[in-house]
Amino acid sequence: MTKKDLGLLVLILVVGAVVAFINPRFLLPINIANTANQVGLFGLLSIAEAFVIITGGIELSIGSVVALLGVIFIDLIGNRGVPWPLAVVITLGIGVVIGIAHGTLVTRFKMQPFVVTLCGLLIYRGVARFYTADGTAGFAFGVSFPTLEWLTAGRVYGIPNSFICMVVVAIIAWIVLHRSVFGRHLFAIGKNEEAARFSGIRTGRTITAAYIICGALTALAAIYFAMYTRSISPASHGSFYELYAIAAAVLGGCSLRGGEGSIVGVVLGTILLQELQNLVNLLGIPSSLNFAVMGGVILIGVLADQQWTSLRARRQMSALAQSPAE
Amino acid sequence: MTDSLAPDRVVTVHPTPFLELADIRKAYPGVVALQGFSMTVAPGEVIGLVGENGAGKSTLMKILGGIVQPDHGTITIDGEPHAGLTVEESLRAGIAFVHQELNLFDNLDVAANIYIGREPTRAGLLRLVDRLALRALVAPLLKRVGAGFSPDTPVASLSLAQQQMVEIAKALSLDARLVILDEPTSSLPIAETDKLLAVIAGLKAQGIAVIFISHRLHEIERAADRVIVLRDGTLAGTLDRSQNTHDRMVKLMIGRDLKAQIGTHQARPGAVALEALGVRSPAYPHRQVNLQLRRGEILGLAGLVGAGRTELARVLFGVDARLGGEIRLDGKPIALASAADAVEKGIFLVPEDRKAAGILLDLPIAENVSLPNLRAHSRYFLVSRRKEAVTAETARRNLGIKAPTVLARTGSLSGGNQQKVVLAKWLAMNPKVIILDEPTRGIDIGAKAEIYRLMRDLAEAGVAVLMISSDMEEVIGVSDRIAVMHEGAISGTLEKRDFSQENVLLLAVGKPPAGMRQDGLDPLSKNLQKEERRLP
Numbered sequence: 001m002t003k004k005d006l007g008l009l010v011l012i013l014v015v016g017a018v019v020a021f022i023n024p025r026f027l028l029p030i031n032i033a034n035t036a037n038q039v040g041l042f043g044l045l046s047i048a049e050a051f052v053i054i055t056g057g058i059e060l061s062i063g064s065v066v067a068l069l070g071v072i073f074i075d076l077i078g079n080r081g082v083p084w085p086l087a088v089v090i091t092l093g094i095g096v097v098i099g100i101a102h103g104t105l106v107t108r109f110k111m112q113p114f115v116v117t118l119c120g121l122l123i124y125r126g127v128a129r130f131y132t133a134d135g136t137a138g139f140a141f142g143v144s145f146p147t148l149e150w151l152t153a154g155r156v157y158g159i160p161n162s163f164i165c166m167v168v169v170a171i172i173a174w175i176v177l178h179r180s181v182f183g184r185h186l187f188a189i190g191k192n193e194e195a196a197r198f199s200g201i202r203t204g205r206t207i208t209a210a211y212i213i214c215g216a217l218t219a220l221a222a223i224y225f226a227m228y229t230r231s232i233s234p235a236s237h238g239s240f241y242e243l244y245a246i247a248a249a250v251l252g253g254c255s256l257r258g259g260e261g262s263i264v265g266v267v268l269g270t271i272l273l274q275e276l277q278n279l280v281n282l283l284g285i286p287s288s289l290n291f292a293v294m295g296g297v298i299l300i301g302v303l304a305d306q307q308w309t310s311l312r313a314r315r316q317m318s319a320l321a322q323s324p325a326e
Numbered sequence: 327m328t329d330s331l332a333p334d335r336v337v338t339v340h341p342t343p344f345l346e347l348a349d350i351r352k353a354y355p356g357v358v359a360l361q362g363f364s365m366t367v368a369p370g371e372v373i374g375l376v377g378e379n380g381a382g383k384s385t386l387m388k389i390l391g392g393i394v395q396p397d398h399g400t401i402t403i404d405g406e407p408h409a410g411l412t413v414e415e416s417l418r419a420g421i422a423f424v425h426q427e428l429n430l431f432d433n434l435d436v437a438a439n440i441y442i443g444r445e446p447t448r449a450g451l452l453r454l455v456d457r458l459a460l461r462a463l464v465a466p467l468l469k470r471v472g473a474g475f476s477p478d479t480p481v482a483s484l485s486l487a488q489q490q491m492v493e494i495a496k497a498l499s500l501d502a503r504l505v506i507l508d509e510p511t512s513s514l515p516i517a518e519t520d521k522l523l524a525v526i527a528g529l530k531a532q533g534i535a536v537i538f539i540s541h542r543l544h545e546i547e548r549a550a551d552r553v554i555v556l557r558d559g560t561l562a563g564t565l566d567r568s569q570n571t572h573d574r575m576v577k578l579m580i581g582r583d584l585k586a587q588i589g590t591h592q593a594r595p596g597a598v599a600l601e602a603l604g605v606r607s608p609a610y611p612h613r614q615v616n617l618q619l620r621r622g623e624i625l626g627l628a629g630l631v632g633a634g635r636t637e638l639a640r641v642l643f644g645v646d647a648r649l650g651g652e653i654r655l656d657g658k659p660i661a662l663a664s665a666a667d668a669v670e671k672g673i674f675l676v677p678e679d680r681k682a683a684g685i686l687l688d689l690p691i692a693e694n695v696s697l698p699n700l701r702a703h704s705r706y707f708l709v710s711r712r713k714e715a716v717t718a719e720t721a722r723r724n725l726g727i728k729a730p731t732v733l734a735r736t737g738s739l740s741g742g743n744q745q746k747v748v749l750a751k752w753l754a755m756n757p758k759v760i761i762l763d764e765p766t767r768g769i770d771i772g773a774k775a776e777i778y779r780l781m782r783d784l785a786e787a788g789v790a791v792l793m794i795s796s797d798m799e800e801v802i803g804v805s806d807r808i809a810v811m812h813e814g815a816i817s818g819t820l821e822k823r824d825f826s827q828e829n830v831l832l833l834a835v836g837k838p839p840a841g842m843r844q845d846g847l848d849p850l851s852k853n854l855q856k857e858e859r860r861l862p
Contacts, residue, residue: 198665
């Protein structure tokens with residue numbers, strides 16, 4: 001855990017204590033479990049986003065992918081009678097294909113990630129609305145999938161399985177990013193792609209792999225979101241989710257220039273965002289102010305962090321100015 | 327601009343110094359950076375300033391620039407004594423700096439760069455830039471530095487020497503009386519260097535003093551009226567033009583002989599390791615390169631900047647696709663689609679731009695060293711920090727990398743030690759062929775000697791070493807053979823007995839020296855031979 005992560009944890013605890021003091025309902029098991037479910041769902045997206053941001057890229061189509069894969073998944077199991085394990089595999093497969101497409105456009109055709117994924121955002125949203133003829137996709141009356149429902153919306157000892165799933169994914173992602181050869185390559189590329197290439201790293205493949213991981217995790221999250229909401233109106237489902245994911249990654253210490261970030265930080269960032277969401281509900285702040293509160297906190301958080309860093313840098317510089325020159 | 331500085335009226339060197347430093351001392355906690363230092367600068371004087379890194383040059387420059395104040399001593403400007411200078415006082419005294427790394431906006435044109443932040447404007451609310459006035463201001467400045475380009479040339483299209491002219495013109499626009507050039511030639515090829523030396527002569531003729539800092543002693547020898555040698559923060563000696571020789575400077579700088587460091591020995595080159603047959607690079611799509619690099623030799627690749635040497639290196643390393651021809655390794659044709667392919671085959675490159683492509687400045691030394699070879703430092707795809715530390719520690723000892731630990735940030739090391747880290751990552755991987763592009767640029771003499779020694783050790787171990795260098799002394803001193811490039815093709819190869827500055831220069835400009843054995847493979851040389859034969 002880095003100093004940054006620790007600072008974020010302290011912030012989460014302080015905000016939690018203040019909210020709990022004003023409104024003790026914050027600590028009710030039902031409230032905590034609901035928040036944990038949200039953290040699980042959005043945490044998957046934030047981890048997905050982090051992989052791409054660490055390479056120095058950005059993925060803006062996450063929200064639209066959640067909508068498109070959500071309607072496809074529900075259509076497959078609800079209307080077309082596809083067995084749900086097969087539907088899960090198909091959905092994850094489409095996520096992987098989207099990742100391959102984005103990665104190839106970025107690395108082979110040298111397009112800017114912002115442009116590629118902005119187009120993705122528009123395309124997938126449009127396809128999702130066309131797919132359902134702008135109607136709402138939901139389960140037919142009386143249809144149920146006990147195992148799938150338990151896996152996605154169920155609980156173990158009161159802990160939402162979505163949260164458990166996110167924790168498992170986070171642990172694997174932590175090992176991959178912070179301990180594996182692939183993770184090292186990813187950070188090296190984010191820091192300096194040219195130097196990474198000159199060190200014999202296959203940069204194109206590595207970056208594409210990051211987009212594939214992002215696509216697969218987004219697909220997984222899309223299934224969880226679909227099973228959580230149970231009906232999807234493709235025009236609005238998943239709107240702005242990419243921004244939640246980017247916000248959590250940035251709060252968690254990812255630099256949009258690439259090469260920096262930690263999974264612990266990203267998860268903590270997601271927790272803080274959901275805590276703020278919860279705060280708005282519990283403290284009776286008009287829910288229309290929801291976004292404004294979130295934006296304000298992110299702005300202040302990142303500003304404080306940078307001021308702190310530059311203060312430290314200035315101190316270091318003044319110490320250096322006292323020490324000898326060459 | 328004062329009239330007396332106009333280029334057509336040559337001012338005779340005024341004997342009275344306008345700037346005088348007396349008994350300057352500057353200490354930092356634990357280290358005395360400069361002590362008992364005195365010097366004078368007279369109008370129109372060209373002073374060479376040499377010394378190893380750490381000798382006190384930077385401190386002296388900081389004092390002149392008003393960035394640090396001396397602890398003791400006086401700085402006298404036009405008869406007025408100061409205990410120290412502020413940045414404003416330094417500017418007002420007419421002291422201008424041209425730094426090694428140029429501070430130009432390459433998206434703007436020459437005129438905009440020279441008057442950036444002080445653009446002449448038209449009357450009116452919008453304060454539009456008065457382009458005509460700007461041009462009229464800049465044109466005479468460019469004439470004074472002898473520049474052949476116009477004020478509206480984009481800076482991006484200028485060569486390095488021309489960009490330096492722009493910086494010098496900018497200094498003139500601020501009415502500089504003393505221009506301090508910090509390592510101006512370290513990234514310049516031979517022909518460009520001559521241009522810069524001509525500019526310095528022009529400044530001198532206009533009565534402007536120049537302090538010229540360089541590691542390239544031959545240029546100092548040619549340009550300076552007087553050489554000041556610093557060693558360990560003290561004045562090691564001053565050499566007047568008559569006594570100023572290369573060997574004397576070196577002796578004063580390091581107190582020993584450089585020849586012994588480069589060493590004289592006989593290479594025993596083995597079989598051909600890497601061969602380029604009709605290879606065409608994107609820089610010169612219509613020229614073919616034929617080159618043979620043998621095991622156990624250091625092949626120097628000389629030529630003017632822009633001759634296509636770096637581009638050839640990029641093709642041989644697989645970062646750029648070749649447009650034609652064949653590359654053979656140990657006699658077998660190889661396909662190189664990426665640098666990763668080259669690395670797998672044991673062909674390594676130490677790139678020209680260390681900071682952009684050689685190393686990751688933010689990473690610790692250990693992570694830089696293991697980066698190309700993480701598979702060997704891992705178990706089940708998980709990186710073993712212990713293995714990594716062992717490799718890096720071995721490299722630190724063998725290469726003499728000066729760093730507190732292998733976990734130190736690579737960016738905190740000196741240039742020479744950073745370059746050793748680049749070398750370390752390849753040495754840990756058993757190279758077959760290693761290509762070094764300007765391996766000692768911007769590195770002080772001590773570290774240079776160590777890099778030469780490492781290259782020689784590699785060659786002795788049977789590695790084929792290709793060294794691209796624009797430093798004539800280095801090419802001749804270090805190489806076993808020299809290949810010279812001219813406009814995208816090899817214009818000739820010199821064996822040790824033919825080594826001379828003149829031969830290298832002639833080939834670099836595309837003229838084969840008389841009576842020299844030609845490289846039979848090269849089409850350009852063949853044509854030239856034919857032409858020679860046709861002569862009566």
